[in-house]
Structures are given as structure tokens and as C-alpha cells.
Amino acid sequence: MLARDLVRPYPLVSADSDAFTAAKLVAERDLQAVLVTEDDLPVAVLSAARLLELIVPAYILDDPRLAAVVDEPHADRLCDALAGRRVGDCLPEKRKMPPVVAPDDTALEVATLMVHERSPFVVVADGERTLGVISSSHLLDRLLEIT
Amino acid sequence: MSGWHSWAALAVFVAVYALIISERIPRTAAALGGAGLMLAIAATDDAAAFYDESTGIDWNVIFLLLGMMVIVGVLRQTGLFEYLAIWAVKRARGRPFRVMVMLVVLTAVASALLDNVTTVLLIAPVTLLVCDRLGLPAAPFLIAEVFASNVGGTATLVGDPPNIIIASRGGLSFNDFLVHLLPISAVLTVVLIGLCRVLFRRVFTFDAERATEVMTLDEREAIRDRRLLVQGLVVLALVVAGFVLHPVLHYAPSVVALLGAGLLVAISKVETPEVLREVEWPTLAFFAGLFIMVGALIETGVIGEASRALADAMGGSDLGAAMILLFGSAVLSGIVDNIPYVATMAPITADLVQNSGGNHVLWWALALGADLGGNATAIGASANVVVLGIAERNRQPISFWEFTKYGLIVTAVTVALSAVYLWLRYFAFA
Numbered sequence: 001m002l003a004r005d006l007v008r009p010y011p012l013v014s015a016d017s018d019a020f021t022a023a024k025l026v027a028e029r030d031l032q033a034v035l036v037t038e039d040d041l042p043v044a045v046l047s048a049a050r051l052l053e054l055i056v057p058a059y060i061l062d063d064p065r066l067a068a069v070v071d072e073p074h075a076d077r078l079c080d081a082l083a084g085r086r087v088g089d090c091l092p093e094k095r096k097m098p099p100v101v102a103p104d105d106t107a108l109e110v111a112t113l114m115v116h117e118r119s120p121f122v123v124v125a126d127g128e129r130t131l132g133v134i135s136s137s138h139l140l141d142r143l144l145e146i147t
Numbered sequence: 148m149s150g151w152h153s154w155a156a157l158a159v160f161v162a163v164y165a166l167i168i169s170e171r172i173p174r175t176a177a178a179l180g181g182a183g184l185m186l187a188i189a190a191t192d193d194a195a196a197f198y199d200e201s202t203g204i205d206w207n208v209i210f211l212l213l214g215m216m217v218i219v220g221v222l223r224q225t226g227l228f229e230y231l232a233i234w235a236v237k238r239a240r241g242r243p244f245r246v247m248v249m250l251v252v253l254t255a256v257a258s259a260l261l262d263n264v265t266t267v268l269l270i271a272p273v274t275l276l277v278c279d280r281l282g283l284p285a286a287p288f289l290i291a292e293v294f295a296s297n298v299g300g301t302a303t304l305v306g307d308p309p310n311i312i313i314a315s316r317g318g319l320s321f322n323d324f325l326v327h328l329l330p331i332s333a334v335l336t337v338v339l340i341g342l343c344r345v346l347f348r349r350v351f352t353f354d355a356e357r358a359t360e361v362m363t364l365d366e367r368e369a370i371r372d373r374r375l376l377v378q379g380l381v382v383l384a385l386v387v388a389g390f391v392l393h394p395v396l397h398y399a400p401s402v403v404a405l406l407g408a409g410l411l412v413a414i415s416k417v418e419t420p421e422v423l424r425e426v427e428w429p430t431l432a433f434f435a436g437l438f439i440m441v442g443a444l445i446e447t448g449v450i451g452e453a454s455r456a457l458a459d460a461m462g463g464s465d466l467g468a469a470m471i472l473l474f475g476s477a478v479l480s481g482i483v484d485n486i487p488y489v490a491t492m493a494p495i496t497a498d499l500v501q502n503s504g505g506n507h508v509l510w511w512a513l514a515l516g517a518d519l520g521g522n523a524t525a526i527g528a529s530a531n532v533v534v535l536g537i538a539e540r541n542r543q544p545i546s547f548w549e550f551t552k553y554g555l556i557v558t559a560v561t562v563a564l565s566a567v568y569l570w571l572r573y574f575a576f577a
Contacts, residue, residue: 063229
């Protein structure tokens with residue numbers, strides 16, 4: 001099984017798009033991350049974990065005991081922190097480029113790259129043309145079918 | 148000063164100081180590297196560096212810091228400070244100036260018992276939460292807390308690392324600090340509150356609706372382990388009692404702190420490795436390196452020469468010496484980290500005290516100058532740097548000059564009042 005057999009279309013979000021909308025996309029489709037593009041080229045990964053990191057105030061991350069003192073209604077309004085932000089503003093300072101595989105790479109090569117890069121998905125690209133994405137869950141699913 | 152050893156030791160010392168100020172390499176690496184060079188050029192030796200109380204590592208200072216770091220490390224886990232801060236803010240009913248007063252007083256009191264960096268690390272997140280709720284800029288509150296930590300830390304032997312060095316080198320007890328520095332520290336805290344009222348007057352806008360949001364914070368939720376809290380408070384009380392009862396018990400502060408730390412680890416469920424992770428090992432190594440370097444300057448006669456030159460310059464006037472130490476230390480501590488400054492000045496001050504017939508006012512002048520001078524600039528003390536980092540992470544940046552314009556005013560007023568205090572207490576009515 002080669003990367004071209006595993007590739008699927010994957011939601012892409014532009015770096016200039018609204019962060020709130022991107023977060024809704026992650027939530028509604030139960031994604032681990034979305035691929036961020038600039039000029040239609042994938043440039044970074046915005047993970048669900050990073051979005052959570054952004055909505056929890058930094059002072060709470062500095063002192064996690066404070067999370068308990070905040071009442072439920074305020075705790076439920078955490079996503080307000082994303083309002084007015086662009087997706088590009090939400091990326092970590094050190095942007096991580098998504099790992100890229102070629103269409104003729106094997107499933108083992110794809111899995112090895114995911115583990116090595118600690119990435120929930122890889123981009124399948126044929127030269128400069130992006131064909132889609134392989135997610136870790138989809139890769140496992142396809143491998144289990146054969147086993 | 149004679150011999151190449153003296154000049155070589157002085158050159159190494161100046162180079163290391165420059166490295167510490169420039170922050171081009173970690174200060175601990177600079178101090179340990181300097182200590183290594185002092186040993187390599189035979190400006191000092193292993194016997195002096197490791198076993199001589201006056202020219203080597205001051206183990207009383209190192210172990211007092213270690214013991215207090217362990218105790219504070221456990222206390223931090225109890226949520227006590229978060230509880231107290233939120234409780235205090237709720238008593239202020241969300242009125243901005245009252246909130247600032249409560250936080251300043253809490254910070255000053257906590258800083259007298261804990262080190263300043265730990266105090267601001269605990270108070271700053273609560274402040275950001277409260278300001279978030281009140282819709283107020285956090286910067287003025289954070290800056291006021293930094294000032295309070297440096298003023299409050301002046302009050303006791305364990306309040307600020309320079310005081311620990313001064314106590315050890317000057318043979319001063321915990322009670323000496325309470326008698327001589329606590330009164331002026333309390334006065335300066337009140338003055339600081341008045342200054343904050345004026346300096347930050349534009350931010351004290353009360354919003355009744357926002358204020359009710361502060362009242363929804365539940366401080367009791369901050370305390371997760373009541374048993375640990377009780378154990379921590381009992382041990383802290385015992386340690387303070389041990390410090391105060393030194394004339395009866397004759398235990399050095401380092402021994403009291405180590406016994407307290409050992410007792411707390413023994414009776415609580417906190418794992419020893421977990422506690423040891425809370426210890427700032429680089430800071431302890433930094434102190435060790437500094438002591439060896441300063442010891443080398445003593446061994447090679449550089450400190451003796453500096454003491455004689457300073458004594459000549461002061462012309463045998465204790466008042467003049469105290470004022471030069473106070474104002475000189477305040478200016479230099481605003482530029483240089485006050486720990487290496489006091490480590491260097493302590494043996495010189497010891498010589499001056501000896502020459503003046505044991506007049507301890509010089510120690511108090513050094514402590515007040517070094518501790519209060521830390522408020523002058525954004526890099527004057529470790530607590531300042533830590534709070535600026537926290538503010539930056541929370542997207543409420545405080546620029547160097549924003550801090551320094553307030554810091555210079557607060558330092559000028561507090562140091563001037565300290566000068567009046569020293570004059571009145573030790574000269575005019577002595």
C-alpha cells in the first residue's frame with residue numbers, strides 16, 4: 001500500500017482566516033489538527049492541543065491551581081479568547097512544517113515519518129502539487145483492514 | 148596590592164562581573180568558571196575555598212537557602228498564597244486601589260518570609276486573573292507588587308538573599324534584622340502604598356458590575372490538600388520560632404531551616420525527589436562560585452586594599468560611611484544583580500565595621516541600599532525580571548522604561564527615607 005492509495009482530502013485553513021471558525025472546524029469534525037496554508041501551500045500545522053493552549057489564560061498555565069477558583073460560567077467562556085484572532089496569530093512561534101511524503105512512499109515510510117515527527121498526519125505531495133493528507137487514524141484503519 | 152596573583156585575581160573577577168552584567172552566558176556558568184580560574188591561577192586553594200568560613204564557600208548561606216527552598220517548595224503546593232490573595236481581593240470588594248493595597252501588603256509580608264522571586268511567582272498569576280475580571284491593566288499592579296517584594300524582603304534575615312549573606316558575614320541574628328530593619332521596612336511599605344496611589348492614579352476606575360465578577364472567585368478551591376497546608380504552616384511557624392529563639396537555642400539559621408525542611412519532608416506525603424526539583428540548584432551553585440571568587444580576592448589582599456582605600460575616603464566618619472554605603476549600594480544594585488554586589492561588599496563592610504569599633508549601622512546601610520536599590524530598574528532584582536516575563540507571556544508587556552520611570556521614583560523616596568532613619572536612629576539619638 002502506497003501513500004497515493006491512502007491519501008484523502010483534508011480540511012485546509014488559510015493563515016488569514018478566522019481562528020474561531022478554524023476551532024469550530026476542528027471541533028465539529030473531531031480533528032486532531034488542521035493544515036494551515038499560505039498562498040495555497042501548506043505551511044504549518046495547527047493542532048487541537050495548541051488551540052486549547054491558546055484559550056487557557058497564560059496566568060492559569062503559570063499557576064494551574066487557579067483553574068479551580070474560577071466559577072463554571074466563566075470557565076465555559078474560554079473560547080472568547082479566540083475572538084478576533086487570525087489562524088496565523090495562533091501558530092506557535094516556531095512554526096512546524098507538516099511532514100511531506102511522496103505518492104509512492106510505502107505505509108511503513110509514512111508511519112515512520114509520523115512517529116519521528118510526532119505528527120498526527122503527513123501531507124502527500126507530488127512535486128509542488130498537494131494531493132491531500134494521511135492521518136494517523138486513517139493509516140491505522142487501513143493497516144488493520146489488511147491484518 | 149602586590150604580586151601577579153592579586154592583579155590576575157582582580158582581572159578574573161572584573162571579567163566575570165562583566166559577563167554576569169552582560170548576560171551573555173548564564174550567571175551560574177560565569178561564577179563557576181570564574182571560581183575555577185581563581186583555583187587554576189592559585190589565587191586561592193581547595194582548603195580556603197571549601198573549608199575556610201571567611202575566604203571560601205559560606206555553607207551557612209548555601210544550606211539556609213537550600214532549607215528555605217525546600218520548605219517554600221512544599222508550601223507552594225498547598226495553594227495557601229492563592230487562597231490568601233483571592234481572599235484579600237474579595238475583602239477589597241473589587242475597588243481597584245483597595246485591591247492594590249491588599250496585594251501590596253500581602254506581597255510585602257510574604258516576601259519577608261519567602262524569597263522575592265517565589266513571592267511574585269505566586270502573586271502575579273492571581274493578580275492577572277483579578278485584573279482580567281476587573282477589566283483593569285495588570286501592569287501597575289504587577290509593578291507595585293515587585294516594589295513591595297523588594298521592600299518587604301528587606302525586613303528579615305531570610306527575606307532577600309543579600310540579607311542572608313550580610314547576616315552570615317556580619318554575625319547578625321534573625322532578631323537583629325527584626326529590630327533594625329523591620330520597623331523601616333514597615334514604614335516604607337506604607338509610603339509605597341501612598342506612592343502607588345499617586346503614580347497609578349489613572350487606573351483606579353471602579354466598575355460595580357465588574358467588581359461583582361471578582362466576588363464569584365472561590366478561594367477555598369485553591370486549597371487541595373488541607374493536611375499538607377497544616378503541616379506546612381506548623382513547620383514554617385517552628386522555623387520562624389527557631390530563628391527568633393536563637394539566643395536560647397543557639398542553632399544557626401541554616402540548621403533551623405534544614406531541620407524544618409527535613410521535618411516537613413518526613414511528615415508530609417510529598418516525595419523527596421519532587422521536593423528536590425523545587426530547589427534552585429543553579430542559584431546555589433552561583434553562590435558557591437561567587438564565594439570562591441570573593442575568597443580569592445581576600446586571599447590575594449585585594450579586598451583588604453579596597454577596604455583601606457574606602458576607609459581613607461570615608462575619613463573615619465561613621466555617618467559618612469553609612470551614607471556612602473547606602474546610596475552607593477542603591478545605585479549599584481539598580482545596575483548590577485545585588486547578590487554578587489553584596490557578596491563582594493560584605494568582606495569590605497566587615498573590615499569597615501571592625502575599624503569603626505563594631506558599629507553595625509554599616510551592615511544596615513548595606514542591606515537597605517542593596518535591597519531597595521533593586522527597585523530602581525527593570526533589571527535591578529531577579530523578581531523584576533521574572534514579573535516582566537510573566538507580563539509579556541500574558542500579552543500585557545511592561546517595557547524597561549515603563550518599569551524604570553516608576554522604579555527610580557520609588558527607589559529615590561525609599562532610600563532617602565532610609566537615610567533619615569539611619570541618621571535619626573544611629574546618630575542623632577544614639
